[in-house]
Amino acid sequence: MKQNIYDNETFFKGYNNLRKSGVNYNDFVEQPAIKSAITDLHQKKVLDLGCGTGQFATYCVENGASKVIGVDISKNMIKKATIENAHERIEYICSPIEELDLKNIKFDLIFSFLAVHYIEDYPALIEKVHRLLEYRGEFIFSTEHPIVTARKEMNNWVKDEDDNKLHWAVDDYHEEGKREQHWFIDGVIKYHRTLSTLINTLISNGFVIEGIMEPQSGPDGLEQMPKLINEKRRPSFFVIKSRKCS
Ligand SMILES: C[S@@+](CC[C@H](N)C(=O)[O-])C[C@H]1O[C@@H](n2cnc3c(N)ncnc32)[C@H](O)[C@@H]1O
Numbered sequence: 001m002k003q004n005i006y007d008n009e010t011f012f013k014g015y016n017n018l019r020k021s022g023v024n025y026n027d028f029v030e031q032p033a034i035k036s037a038i039t040d041l042h043q044k045k046v047l048d049l050g051c052g053t054g055q056f057a058t059y060c061v062e063n064g065a066s067k068v069i070g071v072d073i074s075k076n077m078i079k080k081a082t083i084e085n086a087h088e089r090i091e092y093i094c095s096p097i098e099e100l101d102l103k104n105i106k107f108d109l110i111f112s113f114l115a116v117h118y119i120e121d122y123p124a125l126i127e128k129v130h131r132l133l134e135y136r137g138e139f140i141f142s143t144e145h146p147i148v149t150a151r152k153e154m155n156n157w158v159k160d161e162d163d164n165k166l167h168w169a170v171d172d173y174h175e176e177g178k179r180e181q182h183w184f185i186d187g188v189i190k191y192h193r194t195l196s197t198l199i200n201t202l203i204s205n206g207f208v209i210e211g212i213m214e215p216q217s218g219p220d221g222l223e224q225m226p227k228l229i230n231e232k233r234r235p236s237f238f239v240i241k242s243r244k245c246s
Pocket of ligand 1: 002003006049050051052053055056071072073074077095096097098112113114115118119
Protein backbone atom coordinates (compact mmCIF):
# COMPACT_ATOMS: atom_id res chain seq x y z
CA MET A 1 0.00 0.00 0.00
CA LYS A 2 1.33 3.47 -0.92
CA GLN A 3 0.38 6.32 1.38
CA ASN A 4 0.75 9.92 0.23
CA ILE A 5 0.65 11.55 3.65
CA TYR A 6 2.50 14.70 2.56
CA ASP A 7 -0.54 15.68 0.49
CA ASN A 8 -2.68 15.77 3.62
CA GLU A 9 -2.96 19.52 4.30
CA THR A 10 -2.65 19.29 8.11
CA PHE A 11 0.36 17.00 7.86
CA PHE A 12 1.99 19.12 5.14
CA LYS A 13 1.56 22.31 7.17
CA GLY A 14 3.03 20.71 10.30
CA TYR A 15 5.95 19.19 8.41
CA ASN A 16 6.72 22.42 6.57
CA ASN A 17 6.68 24.49 9.73
CA LEU A 18 9.10 22.03 11.30
CA ARG A 19 11.50 22.16 8.35
CA LYS A 20 11.19 25.93 7.93
CA SER A 21 12.14 26.50 11.57
CA GLY A 22 15.62 25.11 10.90
CA VAL A 23 15.50 23.64 14.39
CA ASN A 24 14.88 19.99 13.71
CA TYR A 25 16.41 16.51 13.59
CA ASN A 26 17.01 16.82 9.82
CA ASP A 27 19.24 19.86 10.04
CA PHE A 28 21.17 18.90 13.15
CA VAL A 29 21.43 15.12 12.99
CA GLU A 30 20.52 13.51 9.67
CA GLN A 31 21.67 15.99 6.99
CA PRO A 32 25.21 16.54 8.36
CA ALA A 33 25.68 12.76 8.40
CA ILE A 34 24.53 12.15 4.84
CA LYS A 35 26.49 15.11 3.52
CA SER A 36 29.62 13.74 5.20
CA ALA A 37 29.05 10.42 3.40
CA ILE A 38 29.11 12.05 -0.05
CA THR A 39 32.61 12.35 -1.44
CA ASP A 40 32.13 13.82 -4.91
CA LEU A 41 29.19 15.36 -6.75
CA HIS A 42 31.19 16.96 -9.55
CA GLN A 43 29.76 16.08 -12.99
CA LYS A 44 27.61 13.34 -11.42
CA LYS A 45 24.18 12.29 -12.58
CA VAL A 46 22.03 12.11 -9.45
CA LEU A 47 18.66 10.58 -8.63
CA ASP A 48 16.99 11.69 -5.38
CA LEU A 49 14.17 9.32 -4.37
CA GLY A 50 11.62 11.04 -2.14
CA CYS A 51 13.18 14.43 -2.88
CA GLY A 52 10.65 16.47 -0.91
CA THR A 53 10.96 20.20 -1.62
CA GLY A 54 14.19 19.83 -3.54
CA GLN A 55 16.65 21.35 -1.05
CA PHE A 56 19.03 18.46 -1.55
CA ALA A 57 18.70 18.63 -5.35
CA THR A 58 19.85 22.24 -5.11
CA TYR A 59 22.73 21.21 -2.85
CA CYS A 60 23.79 18.70 -5.53
CA VAL A 61 23.85 21.17 -8.43
CA GLU A 62 25.55 23.80 -6.28
CA ASN A 63 28.25 21.22 -5.66
CA GLY A 64 28.76 20.40 -9.31
CA ALA A 65 26.22 17.69 -10.22
CA SER A 66 25.59 17.72 -13.97
CA LYS A 67 21.98 16.53 -13.70
CA VAL A 68 19.60 15.81 -10.83
CA ILE A 69 16.25 14.08 -11.06
CA GLY A 70 14.11 14.42 -7.94
CA VAL A 71 11.16 12.09 -7.52
CA ASP A 72 8.37 12.42 -5.00
CA ILE A 73 4.87 11.03 -4.59
CA SER A 74 3.53 14.29 -3.14
CA LYS A 75 2.12 17.01 -5.40
CA ASN A 76 2.56 19.48 -2.54
CA MET A 77 6.26 18.69 -2.22
CA ILE A 78 6.93 18.76 -5.96
CA LYS A 79 5.04 22.04 -6.35
CA LYS A 80 7.13 23.63 -3.59
CA ALA A 81 10.30 22.15 -5.13
CA THR A 82 9.56 23.63 -8.55
CA ILE A 83 8.97 27.05 -6.97
CA GLU A 84 11.77 27.14 -4.40
CA ASN A 85 14.42 24.89 -5.88
CA ALA A 86 14.14 25.25 -9.64
CA HIS A 87 17.34 24.96 -11.66
CA GLU A 88 18.11 24.18 -15.29
CA ARG A 89 19.97 21.03 -14.28
CA ILE A 90 17.19 19.76 -11.98
CA GLU A 91 14.11 17.89 -13.14
CA TYR A 92 11.28 16.99 -10.75
CA ILE A 93 8.96 14.06 -11.31
CA CYS A 94 5.78 13.57 -9.29
CA SER A 95 5.52 9.80 -8.98
CA PRO A 96 5.63 7.09 -6.37
CA ILE A 97 9.12 5.61 -6.29
CA GLU A 98 7.49 2.21 -6.76
CA GLU A 99 6.09 3.25 -10.16
CA LEU A 100 9.10 5.19 -11.38
CA ASP A 101 9.99 4.01 -14.85
CA LEU A 102 13.10 5.74 -16.16
CA LYS A 103 14.53 4.46 -19.41
CA ASN A 104 17.79 5.32 -21.21
CA ILE A 105 19.40 6.89 -18.19
CA LYS A 106 21.64 5.57 -15.45
CA PHE A 107 22.93 7.47 -12.45
CA ASP A 108 26.29 7.82 -10.75
CA LEU A 109 24.65 8.51 -7.41
CA ILE A 110 21.26 7.59 -6.03
CA PHE A 111 20.14 9.15 -2.76
CA SER A 112 17.06 8.67 -0.65
CA PHE A 113 16.66 10.57 2.58
CA LEU A 114 14.03 9.55 5.09
CA ALA A 115 11.74 8.04 2.46
CA VAL A 116 12.73 4.34 2.51
CA HIS A 117 10.66 3.65 5.66
CA TYR A 118 7.56 4.64 3.66
CA ILE A 119 8.23 1.93 1.05
CA GLU A 120 6.57 -1.43 1.65
CA ASP A 121 8.60 -3.58 -0.73
CA TYR A 122 12.25 -2.99 0.17
CA PRO A 123 13.74 -5.76 -2.05
CA ALA A 124 11.90 -4.29 -5.08
CA LEU A 125 13.28 -0.85 -4.23
CA ILE A 126 16.84 -2.17 -4.03
CA GLU A 127 16.45 -4.03 -7.35
CA LYS A 128 15.22 -0.79 -8.95
CA VAL A 129 18.13 1.20 -7.52
CA HIS A 130 20.54 -1.45 -8.81
CA ARG A 131 18.99 -1.23 -12.31
CA LEU A 132 19.24 2.56 -12.36
CA LEU A 133 22.82 2.82 -11.11
CA GLU A 134 25.95 2.78 -13.22
CA TYR A 135 28.45 0.08 -12.34
CA ARG A 136 30.41 1.37 -9.30
CA GLY A 137 27.65 3.92 -8.66
CA GLU A 138 26.74 4.75 -5.08
CA PHE A 139 23.47 4.41 -3.22
CA ILE A 140 23.31 6.40 0.01
CA PHE A 141 20.17 6.50 2.07
CA SER A 142 18.88 7.38 5.51
CA THR A 143 15.94 5.78 7.22
CA GLU A 144 14.39 5.82 10.65
CA HIS A 145 16.49 3.57 12.84
CA PRO A 146 14.98 0.09 13.34
CA ILE A 147 15.03 0.61 17.11
CA VAL A 148 12.65 3.52 16.50
CA THR A 149 10.28 1.67 14.17
CA ALA A 150 10.34 -1.72 15.92
CA ARG A 151 7.82 -1.32 18.71
CA LYS A 152 4.28 -1.57 17.38
CA GLU A 153 2.99 1.12 19.76
CA MET A 154 5.71 3.46 18.46
CA ASN A 155 5.63 5.18 21.82
CA ASN A 156 9.01 4.20 23.04
CA TRP A 157 10.14 6.39 25.92
CA VAL A 158 9.28 4.79 29.21
CA LYS A 159 8.79 7.64 31.70
CA ASP A 160 8.37 8.00 35.44
CA GLU A 161 5.46 9.83 37.09
CA ASP A 162 7.33 13.15 36.73
CA ASP A 163 7.67 12.63 32.97
CA ASN A 164 11.40 11.89 33.15
CA LYS A 165 12.59 9.57 30.42
CA LEU A 166 13.76 6.35 32.09
CA HIS A 167 14.67 4.31 29.05
CA TRP A 168 13.79 3.52 25.45
CA ALA A 169 11.71 0.42 24.89
CA VAL A 170 12.48 -1.88 21.97
CA ASP A 171 9.96 -4.61 21.16
CA ASP A 172 8.58 -6.59 18.22
CA TYR A 173 12.00 -6.22 16.59
CA HIS A 174 11.82 -9.28 14.38
CA GLU A 175 8.24 -8.64 13.31
CA GLU A 176 8.90 -6.64 10.18
CA GLY A 177 6.15 -4.75 8.38
CA LYS A 178 3.62 -2.02 8.77
CA ARG A 179 3.59 0.40 11.71
CA GLU A 180 1.09 3.15 12.31
CA GLN A 181 1.99 6.32 14.15
CA HIS A 182 0.69 9.72 15.18
CA TRP A 183 2.89 12.39 13.60
CA PHE A 184 0.98 15.66 13.10
CA ILE A 185 -2.04 13.43 12.34
CA ASP A 186 -3.14 9.89 13.15
CA GLY A 187 -2.53 7.03 10.77
CA VAL A 188 0.94 7.79 9.39
CA ILE A 189 2.18 4.49 7.97
CA LYS A 190 5.81 3.40 8.03
CA TYR A 191 7.52 0.05 7.51
CA HIS A 192 9.84 -1.53 10.04
CA ARG A 193 12.79 -3.65 8.90
CA THR A 194 15.63 -5.13 10.88
CA LEU A 195 19.21 -3.99 10.45
CA SER A 196 20.07 -7.35 8.90
CA THR A 197 17.32 -6.96 6.27
CA LEU A 198 18.41 -3.40 5.44
CA ILE A 199 22.02 -4.51 4.96
CA ASN A 200 21.73 -8.06 3.59
CA THR A 201 19.22 -7.08 0.87
CA LEU A 202 21.81 -4.68 -0.47
CA ILE A 203 24.57 -7.31 -0.33
CA SER A 204 22.44 -9.96 -2.07
CA ASN A 205 21.68 -7.47 -4.86
CA GLY A 206 25.32 -6.82 -5.69
CA PHE A 207 26.11 -3.89 -3.41
CA VAL A 208 29.11 -3.52 -1.15
CA ILE A 209 28.53 -1.66 2.11
CA GLU A 210 31.05 1.15 2.42
CA GLY A 211 29.81 2.63 5.67
CA ILE A 212 26.97 2.84 8.12
CA MET A 213 26.16 5.68 10.50
CA GLU A 214 23.95 6.19 13.53
CA PRO A 215 24.37 9.96 13.69
CA GLN A 216 24.26 12.22 16.71
CA SER A 217 24.03 15.97 16.92
CA GLY A 218 27.08 18.23 16.97
CA PRO A 219 27.48 20.98 19.61
CA ASP A 220 25.55 23.50 17.50
CA GLY A 221 22.44 21.33 17.45
CA LEU A 222 22.72 20.54 21.14
CA GLU A 223 22.85 24.22 21.94
CA GLN A 224 19.80 25.12 19.84
CA MET A 225 17.82 21.96 20.53
CA PRO A 226 18.84 20.56 23.93
CA LYS A 227 16.60 17.50 23.62
CA LEU A 228 19.02 16.18 20.98
CA ILE A 229 21.06 14.95 23.95
CA ASN A 230 18.68 11.97 23.77
CA GLU A 231 20.36 10.89 20.52
CA LYS A 232 23.15 9.66 22.81
CA ARG A 233 20.65 7.33 24.47
CA ARG A 234 19.19 5.95 21.25
CA PRO A 235 19.82 6.90 17.62
CA SER A 236 16.88 8.13 15.54
CA PHE A 237 18.42 7.47 12.15
CA PHE A 238 20.37 4.84 10.29
CA VAL A 239 22.44 5.81 7.24
CA ILE A 240 23.91 3.34 4.76
CA LYS A 241 26.47 4.10 2.09
CA SER A 242 26.71 1.33 -0.51
CA ARG A 243 28.23 0.81 -3.94
CA LYS A 244 27.04 -1.29 -6.87
CA CYS A 245 29.86 -3.78 -7.45
CA SER A 246 28.28 -6.48 -9.59
C1 LIG B 1 10.67 13.01 5.46
S1 LIG B 1 10.38 13.57 3.84
C2 LIG B 1 12.06 13.80 3.29
C3 LIG B 1 12.17 14.70 2.10
C4 LIG B 1 13.59 14.90 1.58
N1 LIG B 1 14.21 13.64 1.17
C5 LIG B 1 14.45 15.55 2.63
O1 LIG B 1 15.28 14.86 3.24
O2 LIG B 1 14.27 16.75 2.86
C6 LIG B 1 9.90 12.09 2.99
C7 LIG B 1 9.52 12.31 1.54
O3 LIG B 1 9.30 11.04 0.93
C8 LIG B 1 8.18 11.16 0.07
N2 LIG B 1 7.60 9.82 -0.15
C9 LIG B 1 7.01 9.02 0.77
N3 LIG B 1 6.60 7.88 0.18
C10 LIG B 1 6.94 7.96 -1.12
C11 LIG B 1 6.79 7.10 -2.24
N4 LIG B 1 6.21 5.91 -2.11
N5 LIG B 1 7.26 7.51 -3.44
C12 LIG B 1 7.85 8.74 -3.58
N6 LIG B 1 8.02 9.59 -2.56
C13 LIG B 1 7.58 9.21 -1.34
C14 LIG B 1 7.24 12.10 0.80
O4 LIG B 1 6.26 12.64 -0.04
C15 LIG B 1 8.23 13.11 1.36
O5 LIG B 1 8.46 14.17 0.47
